[in-house]
Amino acid sequence: xxxxxxxxxxxSSLCWLALGPLIGLVQSFQxxxxxxMDVFSDWMLPYSKLRILHTNTVILGWxxxxxxxxxxxxxxxxxxxxxxxxxxxxxxxxxxxxxxALDVILIWAGIPGHPLLSIQxxxxxxxxxxxxLLIVLSVVMVIFSxxxxxxxxxxxxxxxxxxxxxxxxxxxxxxxxxGNFLVLGFSGLGNQVLESWWLHNAVGLIITPPGLxxxxxxxxxxxxxxLYSHSLSILGFWALMAFYPGTGLHHFLQMPMPTWINEFAxxxxxxxxxxxxxxxxxxxxxxxxxxxxxxxxxxLRFAVLGAVYYLLTCIQGPFQATSAVNWFIHFTEWVQAHxxxxxxxxxxxxxxxxxxxxxPRVTGRQLYSRALASWTFWLMAVIFxxxxxxxxxxxxxxAISVNVLxxxxxxxxxxxxxxxxxxxxxxxxxxxxxxxxxxxxxRSLRAGKPFEEGMNETPETPQPVKLxxxxx
Amino acid sequence: MKQAPxxxxxxxxxxxxxxxxxxxxxxxxxxxFFLGPxxxxxxxx
Numbered sequence: 001x002x003x004x005x006x007x008x009x010x011x012s013s014l015c016w017l018a019l020g021p022l023i024g025l026v027q028s029f030q031x032x033x034x035x036x037m038d039v040f041s042d043w044m045l046p047y048s049k050l051r052i053l054h055t056n057t058v059i060l061g062w063x064x065x066x067x068x069x070x071x072x073x074x075x076x077x078x079x080x081x082x083x084x085x086x087x088x089x090x091x092x093x094x095x096x097x098x099x100x101a102l103d104v105i106l107i108w109a110g111i112p113g114h115p116l117l118s119i120q121x122x123x124x125x126x127x128x129x130x131x132x133l134l135i136v137l138s139v140v141m142v143i144f145s146x147x148x149x150x151x152x153x154x155x156x157x158x159x160x161x162x163x164x165x166x167x168x169x170x171x172x173x174x175x176x177x178x179g180n181f182l183v184l185g186f187s188g189l190g191n192q193v194l195e196s197w198w199l200h201n202a203v204g205l206i207i208t209p210p211g212l213x214x215x216x217x218x219x220x221x222x223x224x225x226x227l228y229s230h231s232l233s234i235l236g237f238w239a240l241m242a243f244y245p246g247t248g249l250h251h252f253l254q255m256p257m258p259t260w261i262n263e264f265a266x267x268x269x270x271x272x273x274x275x276x277x278x279x280x281x282x283x284x285x286x287x288x289x290x291x292x293x294x295x296x297x298x299x300l301r302f303a304v305l306g307a308v309y310y311l312l313t314c315i316q317g318p319f320q321a322t323s324a325v326n327w328f329i330h331f332t333e334w335v336q337a338h339x340x341x342x343x344x345x346x347x348x349x350x351x352x353x354x355x356x357x358x359x360p361r362v363t364g365r366q367l368y369s370r371a372l373a374s375w376t377f378w379l380m381a382v383i384f385x386x387x388x389x390x391x392x393x394x395x396x397x398x399a400i401s402v403n404v405l406x407x408x409x410x411x412x413x414x415x416x417x418x419x420x421x422x423x424x425x426x427x428x429x430x431x432x433x434x435x436x437x438x439x440x441x442x443r444s445l446r447a448g449k450p451f452e453e454g455m456n457e458t459p460e461t462p463q464p465v466k467l468x469x470x471x472x
Numbered sequence: 473m474k475q476a477p478x479x480x481x482x483x484x485x486x487x488x489x490x491x492x493x494x495x496x497x498x499x500x501x502x503x504x505f506f507l508g509p510x511x512x513x514x515x516x517x
Contacts, residue, residue: 078482159482220482229487270504277493285487322504 002086003362005145008093009069010358013351014438016061016100021344021431023054028424032417044108052107052119052126058343059124059202060135061100064172066351067210068096068142071165073358074217075146078162079153085145092141099134103127122195124202125179132180139176143169160233164213167241171205192252193261200248203342208240211310211350215283215303218353222300223287236278243271250321254330269321276314283307296456298373299357305381306349313341328403334395341388344430349380352437359441360457365448370458372440379433387426394419 030037030047040046045053076083083089106128111117116130127135150158150166179198186194220227227233246268249261284307287293287300294300316338320329329335356373360366367373397419401412449459 159484217482221480226483226485228485230484231486232489233484270500273497273500277489277497281489281493282487285490318504324507 002083005083005086005089005093006069006072006358006362008090009065009072009096010355010362012093012097013062013065013069014355014441016057016065017434018438020054020057020062021434023050023057025424025427025431026050027054028420028427031420032424044110049107049110053104055124056103056107056127057100059207060103060127063207063211063343063347063351065093065096066355067168067207067214068093070214070217070351070354070358071142071146071169071210073354073362074161074214075165076149078155078159078217079150080155081149081153083145084148084152088141089145092138092145095134095138095141099127099131099138102134103131106131120180122179122183123199125183125195125198127180129180132176136173136176136180139169139173143173159216160227160230160237161213161217163237164209164216167237168206168209168213171201171209171241175201175205189257192255192257193249196251197245197248199251201245203339204240204244204247207343207347208244211306211347212236212240212279214350214354215307218299218303218350218357219283219286219307222297222303222353222357223290223293225286225288225290228282228285228288232278232282236275236282239271239275239278243268243275247272247317247321250326253321253323253326266321266323269318272314272318276311280307280311280314283310296460298367298377298458299353301377302349302353302356302380305377306346306353309341309345309349310347313338313346316341328399329395331402332395332398334392334399337388337391337395340391345380345384345388348434352376352380355437355441356457359444360448360451360455361453363445363448364451365444366451366455367440367458368444368447368449369440370461372436373458376433376437376440379429379436383426383429383433387423387430390419390423390426394423 026037026040027047027050030040030050040050072083072086072089106117107119107126109117110119114128117128119126119128120132125132146166146169150162175198178194179202183191183194183198216227216233246264249257249265250269253262253265284304287304294304319325320334320338356367394416397416398412401407401415405411407415451457
């Protein structure tokens with residue numbers, strides 16, 4: 001099989017992963033020691049630009065590129081056919097990288113007032129229009145290749161991962177066009193409605209479908225068990241497509257907005273319980289009877305960890321969208337903590353699961369160190385929840401200080417410092433986990449032993465030597 | 473003639489929602505539609 005395109009998207013995503021979380025760490029230092037960190041402003045990198053660079057590189061660089069790499073790997077295998085137009089998918093990878101590199105340079109440069117080269121004033125859609133055009137071109141090229149592959153399949157039945165991965169490419173194109181182009185044609189309320197629609201669906205319709213499609217692929221194969229339920233997988237897909245698009249407006253519950261729009265957003269969010277339960281029950285019930293595979297299989301470990309984080313974030317999301325809670329936590333770091341639970345927790349774990357699964361099969365090399373793989377896993381399983389709790393705690397302290405005690409901003413900043421310090425410490429652990437993960441993969445290109453199907457992705461656990469065997 | 477690549481099949485079962493999911497859903501509906509819409513504590517006093 002032609003793996004050039006898969007490798008390009010795969011290794012590019014790792015490069016962006018090495019950059020994106022580090023920027024987040026620098027931002028957290030800026031919260032703690034703003035004056036000492038003024039040096040970044042001297043380099044034309046104030047907090048406002050670093051925030052944009054952080055979200056753009058993590059979402060569009062790390063997650064989307066890894067998920068497209070996974071799409072190019074999974075779809076042909078499930079369709080039992082070679083990837084069609086592989087050169088187009090390969091070229092699309094370079095176009096996307098060009099867009100990302102230009103995005104970083106143009107955000108750093110901060111050119112004002114230019115229709116194509118200026119930063120856009122929309123959250124997650126700050127990339128200048130010039131970059132947006134390149135990204136849309138790249139997505140269209142990938143869609144052409146993947147859809148052509150599906151049309152030429154020799155396997156008549158479409159496994160649910162293909163639904164999610166192909167559907168996810170189309171929802172990516174639609175969401176990106178709305179959030180980066182259509183929004184420019186509206187002003188006032190309409191502009192804000194489209195902005196919030198994009199804002200939440202950047203996660204819900206760009207990241208979620210491929211993330212779930214990947215987990216549906218990795219879990220049964222790594223656990224060596226059949227998928228728990230075909231009917232729940234179909235229910236989950238269509239319920240997600242039906243209810244997710246309406247949820248975005250819950251971001252603006254505390255702003256002037258027609259009540260019916262707010263209620264529509266809250267009800268859509270509440271109904272998300274249906275796809276979330278269908279998906280997570282399927283994920284967590286599939287390995288039943290063969291959980292011992294989780295000891296040896298890192299793809300399974302990461303996919304199951306991602307499923308747990310996905311369940312937690314999808315319980316928290318609709319809960320905080322209801323009026324009883326939203327007024328309290330809105331405008332606090334609780335919301336960013338929630339975003340990290342989804343993107344750093346759930347979807348990065350799905351990304352790492354498929355990376356561990358694909359790497360040996362695409363390069364023919366095993367991952368060279370089981371110990372390093374274990375470190376990345378435990379940093380994500382133990383330190384990430386502490387980071388998330390520190391983040392959430394910081395949000396709650398702010399909420400109490402502002403909403404209950406009616407403190408000033410200065411009193412609130414003093415009150416929240418220690419929580420932010422804890423968040424930074426734990427966040428450094430999570431960044432370390434990502435860097436170890438990227439290093440493990442890069443090093444395995446040379447140091448990994450030859451891999452064949454049927455072997456573990458990492459070297460096997462050394463078996464304890466029995467005394468009797470030594471004596472013999 | 474080039475052989476078609478061989479890939480592992482993923483088999484699918486016919487499982488359903490376990491019983492506790494239905495309890496969770498009912499708790500969620502009661503909270504979301506009967507309790508959630510009301511502010512327990514008025515914003516800003």
